[in-house]
Amino acid sequence: MAQRVAVVTGGMGGIGEAICMRLAKAGHQVVATYSPGNTRAGQWVNDMKARGCECNTVQVDVTDFDSCQKAVAKIQSEAGPIDILVNNAGITRDATFMKMGKSDWDAVLRTNLDSVFNMTKPACNGMVDRGWGRIINISSINGQKGQFGQTNYSAAKAGMHGFTKALAQEVARKGVTVNTISPGYIGTKMVLAVPKEIMDTKIIPQIPVGRLGKPEEVAALVAYLCTEEAAFITGANIAINGGQHMY
Numbered sequence: 001m002a003q004r005v006a007v008v009t010g011g012m013g014g015i016g017e018a019i020c021m022r023l024a025k026a027g028h029q030v031v032a033t034y035s036p037g038n039t040r041a042g043q044w045v046n047d048m049k050a051r052g053c054e055c056n057t058v059q060v061d062v063t064d065f066d067s068c069q070k071a072v073a074k075i076q077s078e079a080g081p082i083d084i085l086v087n088n089a090g091i092t093r094d095a096t097f098m099k100m101g102k103s104d105w106d107a108v109l110r111t112n113l114d115s116v117f118n119m120t121k122p123a124c125n126g127m128v129d130r131g132w133g134r135i136i137n138i139s140s141i142n143g144q145k146g147q148f149g150q151t152n153y154s155a156a157k158a159g160m161h162g163f164t165k166a167l168a169q170e171v172a173r174k175g176v177t178v179n180t181i182s183p184g185y186i187g188t189k190m191v192l193a194v195p196k197e198i199m200d201t202k203i204i205p206q207i208p209v210g211r212l213g214k215p216e217e218v219a220a221l222v223a224y225l226c227t228e229e230a231a232f233i234t235g236a237n238i239a240i241n242g243g244q245h246m247y
């Protein structure tokens with residue numbers, strides 16, 4: 001199998017780390033991005049190495065186009081052309097719409113949706129020129145079904161899939177696939193921030209499988225979309241949610 005250069009934004013978060021691990025174990029050269037506020041990048045690289053996973057890292061603020069352009073240029077000069085881009089960085093700022101401030105809206109739209117433009121724009125042309133690429137956008141069940149308390153996040157995550165469907169059409173004949181993965185509730189710090197009472201009474205009972213998902217389960221799906229076998233899957237929105245939302 002060809003070794004590809006794979007970039008995972010938010011690669012040190014709960015789902016991102018599992019994706020980095022899985023892609024590295026599949027033989028890819030992985031670059032994890034981390035945010036300017038993250039002070040544990042060096043330790044993270046050592047910890048991953050101890051677990052058998054070699055990763056490079058680059059700092060980027062995914063809300064900032066200039067920062068993304070510079071990060072992509074740095075990766076391309078140090079690791080080589082980017083073949084796989086996993087747009088995974090994201091945040092929540094949950095509040096009912098009545099209580100939601102403009103800053104909560106802006107932060108979530110910028111981090112979850114503008115980021116997809118900011119990272120894909122500098123990386124995509126090279127994939128098209130070389131005739132091979134994989135762009136995978138990590139959206140959410142809550143972009144598909146909406147979620148009480150998440151007008152901002154649901155809008156951003158739904159927007160990601162609109163982007164996927166349009167770009168997939170533009171680059172399909174150039175060997176580049178563009179897909180969305182929509183995880184349900186996965187056991188990371190993002191989900192652990194939901195009040196326990198809400199989780200136990202409003203969320204877990206709605207999951208037929210009866211548990212939270214695991215980051216590794218999402219990572220396995222990402223890895224499959226990166227294979228040669230997955231070349232005919234494009235413009236798809238693949239749910240991985242324990243049966244919580246079927247459509």
Ligand code: CAA
Nearest residue numbers: 092094095096140142148149184185190191194195198202
């Ligand atoms: N459906 C219907 N009613 C709900 C509800 C729900 N899901 N959640 C809360 N309510 C009700 C409450 O029972 C309460 O009712 P009463 O006034 O009759 O008592 C009312 O709405 C107000 O709720 P809160 O007291 O909780 O209001 P709050 O302002 O304190 O908190 C909130 C609002 C921050 C949105 C809180 O409800 C919350 O955190 N909800 C969870 C939101 C959620 O699922 N976020 C997902 C985060 S993980 C993620 O985003 C990853 C992913 O992609 C899956």
Ligand code: NAP
Nearest residue numbers: 010013014015034035038061062089090183185186188190
């Ligand atoms: P997480 O552990 O909180 O990780 C989020 C990552 O996003 C962090 O690594 C963080 O980087 C990065 N990030 C945030 N703001 C950034 C910025 N401005 N610039 C660069 N990086 C930034 O959350 P997670 O659960 O792994 O979520 C990963 C993705 O999956 C998100 O897009 C999320 O919306 C989506 N998702 C999660 C779930 C779930 O249930 N957990 C379900 C569906 C979808 P640093 O650590 O370097 O700060």
